[in-house]
Amino acid sequence: MAEYEEALKRGKMLGLRCRECGAVTCPPMAVCRKCGSRDLEGMEMSGRGELMTFTVIRVPPEGMQGPYAVGLVRTEEGPWVMGRLELPEGAGQEVLGRKVRLAGSLVWSDKYSAGERVAPVFRLET
Amino acid sequence: MRKVAVVGIGHTKFGKWENRTAVELFSEAARQALEDAGAEGKEVEALFVGSALPDFGEGQAMIQTQCRADLGLGLIPSTRFEGACASSTVAVRDACMWVASGEYDLVLAGGTERVIPMGTPLATRTFAMALNAYQEVPAGLTFPGVFALVARLYSRVYGIPLERLREQMAHVAVQNHRHGARNPLAQFYGKYENLRVEEVLSSRMVCDPLTLLDCCPFSDGAAAVVLCAEEKARRYTDTPVYILGTGQGTGGPMGLFEEELVKPPSRVFSARMAFRKAGLEPKDIQVLELHDCFTPAEIVALEAMGFFPEGRAGEAVEEGQAEIGGKIPTNMSGGLIGKGHPIGATGASQVCMIVQQMRGEAPKGNQVDPVPEFGMVDTMGGAYGTLCHLILGRVRG
Numbered sequence: 167m168a169e170y171e172e173a174l175k176r177g178k179m180l181g182l183r184c185r186e187c188g189a190v191t192c193p194p195m196a197v198c199r200k201c202g203s204r205d206l207e208g209m210e211m212s213g214r215g216e217l218m219t220f221t222v223i224r225v226p227p228e229g230m231q232g233p234y235a236v237g238l239v240r241t242e243e244g245p246w247v248m249g250r251l252e253l254p255e256g257a258g259q260e261v262l263g264r265k266v267r268l269a270g271s272l273v274w275s276d277k278y279s280a281g282e283r284v285a286p287v288f289r290l291e292t
Numbered sequence: 293m294r295k296v297a298v299v300g301i302g303h304t305k306f307g308k309w310e311n312r313t314a315v316e317l318f319s320e321a322a323r324q325a326l327e328d329a330g331a332e333g334k335e336v337e338a339l340f341v342g343s344a345l346p347d348f349g350e351g352q353a354m355i356q357t358q359c360r361a362d363l364g365l366g367l368i369p370s371t372r373f374e375g376a377c378a379s380s381t382v383a384v385r386d387a388c389m390w391v392a393s394g395e396y397d398l399v400l401a402g403g404t405e406r407v408i409p410m411g412t413p414l415a416t417r418t419f420a421m422a423l424n425a426y427q428e429v430p431a432g433l434t435f436p437g438v439f440a441l442v443a444r445l446y447s448r449v450y451g452i453p454l455e456r457l458r459e460q461m462a463h464v465a466v467q468n469h470r471h472g473a474r475n476p477l478a479q480f481y482g483k484y485e486n487l488r489v490e491e492v493l494s495s496r497m498v499c500d501p502l503t504l505l506d507c508c509p510f511s512d513g514a515a516a517v518v519l520c521a522e523e524k525a526r527r528y529t530d531t532p533v534y535i536l537g538t539g540q541g542t543g544g545p546m547g548l549f550e551e552e553l554v555k556p557p558s559r560v561f562s563a564r565m566a567f568r569k570a571g572l573e574p575k576d577i578q579v580l581e582l583h584d585c586f587t588p589a590e591i592v593a594l595e596a597m598g599f600f601p602e603g604r605a606g607e608a609v610e611e612g613q614a615e616i617g618g619k620i621p622t623n624m625s626g627g628l629i630g631k632g633h634p635i636g637a638t639g640a641s642q643v644c645m646i647v648q649q650m651r652g653e654a655p656k657g658n659q660v661d662p663v664p665e666f667g668m669v670d671t672m673g674g675a676y677g678t679l680c681h682l683i684l685g686r687v688r689g
Binding site: 171219220222227230234236238240248250258272274276284285286 | 413426430431433440453501
């Protein structure tokens with residue numbers, strides 16, 4: 167996880183490719199998300215994908231400022247990744263299915279977060 | 293394994309409890325349950341307490357020890373169960389297993405929580421701790437956010453325009469508030485009996501497309517049940533309600549579910565386990581308490597448990613199929629939306645409400661008639677992280 171977060175801070179998204187079934191897991195886990203194999207090799211994700219769903223959070227948790235958009239992106243390599251979104255004002259259901267690209271990352275921490283955490287930020291492709 | 297019966301129920305009013313601790317609330321519910329069973333504290337062989345966030349709600353970890361002492365029970369095994377919103381369903385399920393195994397004959401299980409003292413920002417932060425702390429929390433996801441994501445995905449997967457889905461969701465809120473308004477134990481007792489769809493749609497937006505009235509409230513409260521081995525149940529009550537089957541399933545980060553976020557495999561797995569153990573099917577169930585933390589959650593749950601086909605539950609609720617006289621009367625207590633949702637108390641409360649139905653003692657207007665033979669509890673903790681199901685029956689099965 168630490169390596170994944172460090173790479174995200176540099177604008178790169180890392181994944182793990184399964185040597186047994188070929189599926190990609192991202193964010194990282196100890197096992198392949200598809201077959202459960204532990205025989206995984208590191209790789210770099212393209213950062214491109216499709217926006218599957220999103221919401222605008224207007225009641226944020228303590229320590230965050232709303233409103234902001236969060237969503238799930240189906241990456242080109244397969245895995246669905248949760249991230250912060252840069253969306254046009256008033257975006258609605260029509261943005262689902264749009265192509266998105268990794269546009270950077272957001273570093274955040276609070277007293278419960280065990281140090282700095284990082285979230286990917288995605289932007290709609292123009 | 294032996295059959296296990298619920299022989300006593302207890303339930304505080306849900307809502308804002310400024311001057312009562314979570315332990316005091318638990319004691320009130322537990323004493324009611326013992327009194328209802330006609331059982332003495334000294335007969336209780338083990339205590340199972342569901343509580344999700346007492347550490348944050350009151351700065352009280354290991355709340356089961358304080359509950360045991362406040363009830364004046366012996367130095368019996370007491371355990372806290374944590375499965376977010378499903379904490380006390382899991383507590384009741386495990387309690388049932390221990391009695392079924394023959395280790396104990398009579399146990400007390402329940403849940404307690406005070407959420408309101410945290411206030412909205414801290415409560416929102418601590419609830420989010422049930423999500424993935426390295427992927428979902430840093431992105432800023434909240435619990436209403438989970439079901440906002442699910443609602444938009446559901447709309448797309450099943451080709452139901454979002455505005456249409458929002459109307460169906462609003463019907464869930466209208467129905468559950470109608471039931472809650474009739475339930476004296478509910479947070480919104482006497483409040484929203486005649487809520488209108490337009491009022492739900494036009495209330496304040498919390499998290500598109502969920503408005504405030506699509507969401508359950510923050511609540512304090514407790515609920516408890518006395519469980520007993522079947523062969524001794526008649527010593528305590530003339531109306532034992534048997535636990536015929538249970539199930540539990542587990543998820544992970546939301547992203548792993550992919551499109552199945554609209555029909556979560558962890559819920560399908562848990563519900564099927566409960567049906568299989570009970571030897572029953574969805575068509576046999578006559579009353580259902582399910583986890584309606586947000587209106588789309590009820591629609592998804594009805595489909596995942598097999599009560600309605602995929603993409604059809606919203607329409608079914610609109611047609612009255614989840615009401616008395618419909619296919620499956622659902623959340624007759626008001627559910628989480630109308631009755632309130634003191635996180636760790638919710639599962640035990642759902643069990644109490646089903647038992648009340650099976651004794652024919654539900655509030656006027658909410659009682660299913662004829663009195664149901666078979667009922668079911670569905671509780672979800674986290675983002676489909678912990679699913680737990682209990683199937684209850686008036687006959688031994």
